Amino acid sequence: MRTKIVVGNWKMNNTVAESIELATAITEKVGKGIHCCEVGIAPTFLALHEVGKVIEWGDIALCAQNCHYENDGAFTGEVSASMLAAAGCGYVILGHSERRQYFGETNAVVNRKVKRVLEQGLRVILCVGETLQEREAGITESVITSQVVEGLEGVSDISSLVIAYEPVWAIGTGKTATSAQAEEVHASIRATVAGLYGQQAAAHLRIQYGGSVKPSNAAELFAMPNIDGGLIGGASLNVDDFMAIVKAAC
Numbered sequence: 001m002r003t004k005i006v007v008g009n010w011k012m013n014n015t016v017a018e019s020i021e022l023a024t025a026i027t028e029k030v031g032k033g034i035h036c037c038e039v040g041i042a043p044t045f046l047a048l049h050e051v052g053k054v055i056e057w058g059d060i061a062l063c064a065q066n067c068h069y070e071n072d073g074a075f076t077g078e079v080s081a082s083m084l085a086a087a088g089c090g091y092v093i094l095g096h097s098e099r100r101q102y103f104g105e106t107n108a109v110v111n112r113k114v115k116r117v118l119e120q121g122l123r124v125i126l127c128v129g130e131t132l133q134e135r136e137a138g139i140t141e142s143v144i145t146s147q148v149v150e151g152l153e154g155v156s157d158i159s160s161l162v163i164a165y166e167p168v169w170a171i172g173t174g175k176t177a178t179s180a181q182a183e184e185v186h187a188s189i190r191a192t193v194a195g196l197y198g199q200q201a202a203a204h205l206r207i208q209y210g211g212s213v214k215p216s217n218a219a220e221l222f223a224m225p226n227i228d229g230g231l232i233g234g235a236s237l238n239v240d241d242f243m244a245i246v247k248a249a250c
């Protein structure tokens with residue numbers, strides 16, 4: 001039985017003060033007894049430390065949105081996995097389509113990050129997803145398979161891994177994949193992982209769906225057999241919407 005996981009990806013939103021306010025509101029609600037799924041929030045790097053203090057007493061995982069693949073050195077503007085571990089992070093989101101699209105992250109770069117984060121004892125949320133052109137060209141499965149295979153190259157243990165399937169055409173567009181469309185890709189990801197790591201590891205792997213998840217569509221998506229929660233962007237910035245989505249995972 002896989003425990004569902006719902007993570008709010010705040011992206012480049014919220015000042016430190018606003019982040020503390022939102023984290024406090026979420027912590028108060030989660031503290032009131034949501035134990036049926038794992039909940040995480042991913043503020044900006046700048047707010048991680050303060051948000052970590054806010055959520056300390058609650059049952060919420062502190063997540064980062066990215067990191068560098070080296071532990072330290074001359075990489076101006078970057079933050080390392082070892083720094084995130086020291087700051088109390090539990091998870092690092094890697095390979096988000098916005099990182100791939102706007103910052104040129106290839107599967108090879110994402111793979112270096114995945115290995116570094118796991119080496120630091122953190123958990124990884126590895127994002128994969130096809131663009132609209134790729135879906136229309138009928139190559140969704142091969143694109144996702146490459147992202148999974150290349151993103152995990154050289155990784156022998158996936159017990160600290162979560163995969164997030166986020167069709168690029170559904171992110172921030174209001175257009176959600178239907179539960180059947182999402183389930184089809186989730187099942188194919190699980191089959192790919194079974195081929196790489198065996199049936200048992202694949203059966204334990206949690207695969208989140210992301211892309212315009214809202215209170216109105218979360219329950220239907222999360223009810224699918226291979227969908228183990230969500231990675232939530234826009235709707236995670238509103239405490240009521242985010243909590244409604246968390247509850248839909250229960």
Ligand code: PGA
Binds near residue numbers: 171173210212213233
């Ligand atoms: P969205 O973003 O929920 O705003 O579509 C999801 C994501 O990018 O993780």
